[in-house]
Amino acid sequence: MTVSFDGRVAREGWALQADGLDIDEGVTAVIGANGAGKTTLGRAVAGLDRLQAGRLVIAGSVADDPAAGVFVPAHRRRVGMVFQDHRLFGHLRVIDNAAFGLRRAGANRTDARRQAAALLERVGVDSSAWSRRPAALSGGQRQRVAVARALAPQPDVLIVDEPLASVDSAGRTRLRSLLAESPARHVILITHDPVDVATLAHTVVVLDDGTVVSRGSTAAVAAAPGCEWAGRFLGANVVAGQARGTEVATEGGLVLTVAEEAAGPVYVTFGAQAVTLHRDRPAGSARNAWQAEVQRVDIDGERARIHLTGPLEVRADVTRRSADELRLHPGLGVWASLKATELSVVT
Amino acid sequence: MSASTGVGAGRMPAAVTWVGFAALGLLVLPVVGLLQRAPWSALPSILGESEVLEALRVSLIVSLAATAVCLVLGLPLALVLARRRLRFPRMARAVVMLPMVLPPVVAGTALLFALGRRGLVGQWLEAWFGVSLPFTVAGAVVAAAFVALPFFVVTVEAALRQAGDDLDEAAATLGAGAWATLVHVTLPTIRPALAAGTALAWARALGEFGATLTFAGNFPGRTRTLPLETYLALERNPEAAVAISLVLMAVALAVLITLRDRWMPR
Numbered sequence: 017m018t019v020s021f022d023g024r025v026a027r028e029g030w031a032l033q034a035d036g037l038d039i040d041e042g043v044t045a046v047i048g049a050n051g052a053g054k055t056t057l058g059r060a061v062a063g064l065d066r067l068q069a070g071r072l073v074i075a076g077s078v079a080d081d082p083a084a085g086v087f088v089p090a091h092r093r094r095v096g097m098v099f100q101d102h103r104l105f106g107h108l109r110v111i112d113n114a115a116f117g118l119r120r121a122g123a124n125r126t127d128a129r130r131q132a133a134a135l136l137e138r139v140g141v142d143s144s145a146w147s148r149r150p151a152a153l154s155g156g157q158r159q160r161v162a163v164a165r166a167l168a169p170q171p172d173v174l175i176v177d178e179p180l181a182s183v184d185s186a187g188r189t190r191l192r193s194l195l196a197e198s199p200a201r202h203v204i205l206i207t208h209d210p211v212d213v214a215t216l217a218h219t220v221v222v223l224d225d226g227t228v229v230s231r232g233s234t235a236a237v238a239a240a241p242g243c244e245w246a247g248r249f250l251g252a253n254v255v256a257g258q259a260r261g262t263e264v265a266t267e268g269g270l271v272l273t274v275a276e277e278a279a280g281p282v283y284v285t286f287g288a289q290a291v292t293l294h295r296d297r298p299a300g301s302a303r304n305a306w307q308a309e310v311q312r313v314d315i316d317g318e319r320a321r322i323h324l325t326g327p328l329e330v331r332a333d334v335t336r337r338s339a340d341e342l343r344l345h346p347g348l349g350v351w352a353s354l355k356a357t358e359l360s361v362v363t
Numbered sequence: 364m365s366a367s368t369g370v371g372a373g374r375m376p377a378a379v380t381w382v383g384f385a386a387l388g389l390l391v392l393p394v395v396g397l398l399q400r401a402p403w404s405a406l407p408s409i410l411g412e413s414e415v416l417e418a419l420r421v422s423l424i425v426s427l428a429a430t431a432v433c434l435v436l437g438l439p440l441a442l443v444l445a446r447r448r449l450r451f452p453r454m455a456r457a458v459v460m461l462p463m464v465l466p467p468v469v470a471g472t473a474l475l476f477a478l479g480r481r482g483l484v485g486q487w488l489e490a491w492f493g494v495s496l497p498f499t500v501a502g503a504v505v506a507a508a509f510v511a512l513p514f515f516v517v518t519v520e521a522a523l524r525q526a527g528d529d530l531d532e533a534a535a536t537l538g539a540g541a542w543a544t545l546v547h548v549t550l551p552t553i554r555p556a557l558a559a560g561t562a563l564a565w566a567r568a569l570g571e572f573g574a575t576l577t578f579a580g581n582f583p584g585r586t587r588t589l590p591l592e593t594y595l596a597l598e599r600n601p602e603a604a605v606a607i608s609l610v611l612m613a614v615a616l617a618v619l620i621t622l623r624d625r626w627m628p629r
Contacts, residue, residue, distance in 0.1 A: 064532050090535035091535045091538050091543075105552070
């Protein structure tokens, strides 16, 4: 089953043009700078925006084809959406928000509420909140209710716009695992968070100024990001570990010192530019230093991206000149270092 | 009036303050005038008079029917104004507001030439359906609905605009079609405005005088509403006029108090 998008969506003075974009089953991350067209793509798939030209096919049936006069309205598409601003129904209790889609599909109130309750439990909304109105919830709880509400009618495609932006740290891990094992066959994840991409996505689509500039597996897109923004975004390293105070024990055995205190399972993220490479053990204050091996060197103009293996699988961006000076080549052993202040901890 | 505690509150010419309070007095004065002439002890017997009861019955029937008309016609109109892309949105809105600023006598005259026996549409109503609106209860309902409709439409349209269509979109992605969205999301979301618009339209319909008199006439038991009865009583029995006025004022106050959260900023 595929969602294939081949067409154009016009907005005021601007358009999204994607040709032959096939979105396979699994989690696809859609990334790009603000205004690149991520949300527009999601809205067109959901049926909230119409194609101006071209064709949208969802699971073998045409959902939008202006030339043929076909437009399947949003409520007949089996495409669910978690909006960035939640959009919960203020006049309904939490449980009835979650049950809304089931009720529209014809379930009676009791059955709909029972299923909604199970989903709310799964996303981690405490049963004490079920009879409240959305206005009485925290931003994180509202987000979870929005996810439960969108999943309830069992859509074929689930579009999630900036899912973890307003979720508290405890909710993130739970929501991530929920999205990872989402019952929807397609999850389209519009995101600004490198951790989402690293931990959830099978495929990445990069949008820049209304066009698809790169797509493929996470690794393939990281090698050819297609625009500067995505290059920096995907260059970000994401390392999982266990935090205790300002120390994070990574899975590879290396202990990183970070600037912020945390506890429990965390992700440490840092840009590829934050990694410094040396021939010899670095002296001075960089506490986070380790021995690594150069696996690959990608030269791109004046920049070189170095892929390192060792206790951490990371990418390092250096200038081409310093890559030459260090005579970096696959198989070479080097020292890598990181300043604690360059690391951010995501719980 | 002294809620503001900042320095800015004092920075106003004294004359402005005085004129402001004088204006407030001007608004309060008629109420006081009415209250001091109120025949409190005779009130029950005056209000129990058959003419007054008759007018009260007509008023209730006409104003409630007019409010129903406002709901049935005004809700679709408000939705069209708020959600449809109109070619002449300003003109459409001006037309909706017209009965608010039009002198009611003019409204009644206009209705007469539109729906009267020889009016634009009225002649066909008569010829095809044998329906004649002027000087009937139905005519009084039309007149009251005409002047009350904008109060409902403006209130509801403003709420629809404020709510936007974000929630409607969310409902669509959850499988709700156009009707389901309207019934289960749009209308419940603007419920306070629906209540406010209904109350305002009813209050306006209840007080309607000029258009009713012009279009529907003054027939006891059919089109003689409380305001008309008040006007007539003024010559015949001023105490009765005061008594009915008190009732109408109490109703108006009750509506205002009900709406205080919406219309009276604190």
